[in-house]
Amino acid sequence: MIFEGLAEKLQNTLGKLKSKGKLSEKDVKDAMREVKLALLEADVNFKVVKQFVDKVKERAVGQEVMESLTPGQHVIKIVNEELTSLMGDVQSKINFSSKPPTVIMLVGLQGAGKTTTAGKLGNYLKKQGKKPLLVACDVYRPAAIKQLKVVGGQLDIPVFEMGDKVSPVEIAKQGLAHGVDSGRDVVIIDTAGRLHIDEQLMDELVNIKSELRPHEILLVIDSMTGQDAVNVAESFNEALGIDGVILTKLDGDTRGGAALSVKAVTQKPVKFVGMGEKLNELEPFYPDRMASRILGMGDILGLIEKAQANIDENKARELEQRIRKQQFTFEDFLDQLEQVKKLGPLNKVLEMIPGMGSAKQLKDIDFDDKEIVKIQAIIQSMTRDERNNPEIINGSRRKRIAKGSGTSVQEVNRLLKQFEQTKKMMKKFADMEKGFKKGGNMK
Numbered sequence: 001m002i003f004e005g006l007a008e009k010l011q012n013t014l015g016k017l018k019s020k021g022k023l024s025e026k027d028v029k030d031a032m033r034e035v036k037l038a039l040l041e042a043d044v045n046f047k048v049v050k051q052f053v054d055k056v057k058e059r060a061v062g063q064e065v066m067e068s069l070t071p072g073q074h075v076i077k078i079v080n081e082e083l084t085s086l087m088g089d090v091q092s093k094i095n096f097s098s099k100p101p102t103v104i105m106l107v108g109l110q111g112a113g114k115t116t117t118a119g120k121l122g123n124y125l126k127k128q129g130k131k132p133l134l135v136a137c138d139v140y141r142p143a144a145i146k147q148l149k150v151v152g153g154q155l156d157i158p159v160f161e162m163g164d165k166v167s168p169v170e171i172a173k174q175g176l177a178h179g180v181d182s183g184r185d186v187v188i189i190d191t192a193g194r195l196h197i198d199e200q201l202m203d204e205l206v207n208i209k210s211e212l213r214p215h216e217i218l219l220v221i222d223s224m225t226g227q228d229a230v231n232v233a234e235s236f237n238e239a240l241g242i243d244g245v246i247l248t249k250l251d252g253d254t255r256g257g258a259a260l261s262v263k264a265v266t267q268k269p270v271k272f273v274g275m276g277e278k279l280n281e282l283e284p285f286y287p288d289r290m291a292s293r294i295l296g297m298g299d300i301l302g303l304i305e306k307a308q309a310n311i312d313e314n315k316a317r318e319l320e321q322r323i324r325k326q327q328f329t330f331e332d333f334l335d336q337l338e339q340v341k342k343l344g345p346l347n348k349v350l351e352m353i354p355g356m357g358s359a360k361q362l363k364d365i366d367f368d369d370k371e372i373v374k375i376q377a378i379i380q381s382m383t384r385d386e387r388n389n390p391e392i393i394n395g396s397r398r399k400r401i402a403k404g405s406g407t408s409v410q411e412v413n414r415l416l417k418q419f420e421q422t423k424k425m426m427k428k429f430a431d432m433e434k435g436f437k438k439g440g441n442m443k
């Protein structure tokens with residue numbers, strides 16, 4: 001889980017406050033000492049930690065909180081608000097030019113995930129109806145150009161390149177001209193990274209900037225490198241001036257130091273986060289939702305958006321009809337599993353449900369997606385007839401299905417039983433809903 005260590009400590013500390021009827025000043029101070037340690041351990045910048053804790057303390061020992069009937073909840077609310085504010089309060093969007101194409105320059109050190117992110121960003125914008133062009137200026141990292149071409153090919157987004165013998169400034173210039181000529185409305189420049197920040201790198205980027213006058217310079221940093229990433233952001237911002245940050249590899253970041261400090265240190269917002277290696281795993285960064293996730297309040301809005309982006313609505317509506325008519329079959333079940341799989345690994349999905357991320361009992365359950373694969377294999381081993389009329393699946397058929405799917409008869413039995421129960425439950429829900437609708441309102 002992202003920010004697991006920090007989330008667990010904060011939730012423990014604040015959970016203790018919640019159970020107290022009244023809070024003394026000492027209670028708050030003790031809790032804040034623990035919050036401070038948790039943040040420092042998460043590799044949050046120490047100045048940022050100090051300011052944060054002072055602010056929460058000042059607000060939390062106020063009269064309103066102390067005299068409140070639920071002072072613990074009040075403190076959690078304050079921590080939530082201050083965490084949100086630390087990360088920039090609102091979601092920062094890309095500045096699109098009123099005169100296309102919008103030029104977005106991606107900068108960053110080698111290995112931060114720049115090239116992957118160029119593809120992800122192109123994909124994200126394409127889904128919003130834009131026509132992006134990717135321009136390959138990373139002439140230093142071996143294979144970066146080829147990588148961008150592969151990514152572009154996968155996403156069906158054109159890639160402009162001139163090999164690695166031409167200067168990045170020239171490629172960027174010609175890339176932009178090509179974008180204009182070919183009617184693209186967003187031009188994403190994948191600039192060259194280096195292993196470390198050096199003068200040559202900055203000069204080159206400054207040249208590209210003055211030549212292209214990009215509408216948006218986004219710095220790509222690796223969140224797993226914690227304060228190093230924040231230092232990189234500070235240097236790039238001083239030398240080049242950036243408009244925002246894309247934090248990659250947040251999916252593997254158990255600490256959260258970079259995400260929590262970068263805005264406070266550089267004054268530049270995190271605009272997007274990378275949540276995995278796949279090209280659809282880039283998400284806009286919402287400070288409020290992130291704060292809620294850290295405090296174990298889940299991220300229902302995020303989950304809904306994920307579902308909307310990945311689930312085929314027509315199919316969902318069709319399915320609803322079938323459930324109502326009690327025609328739900330294993331064919332539909334298989335379809336459903338495909339849709340659920342599109343949401344990403346199950347444990348990531350569960351994390352977004354309030355209380356689930358930190359639920360201890362869930363930690364011991366193996367939510368690897370093998371279970372889904374197994375169920376799929378069982379259903380796929382059924383004939384069409386069997387999928388549509390499971391009641392015909394007798395003993396010998398069960399044996400055959402088990403063999404075909406590489407599972408056991410017990411496993412097949414279990415699935416058949418679960419399926420029957422699910423069907424019954426669905427019918428119940430559908431009937432209940434009908435009842436509500438007839439009654440006019442839900443009393």
Ligand code: GDP
Nearest residue numbers: 110111112113114115116248249274275276277
């Ligand atoms: P570049 O040198 O900055 O262009 O870096 P690349 O785009 O080649 O990325 C470096 C590595 O990080 C690759 O293996 C990517 O798959 C991986 N990567 C990039 N973004 C993410 C992310 O958000 N999550 C994870 N888990 N891996 C990522």
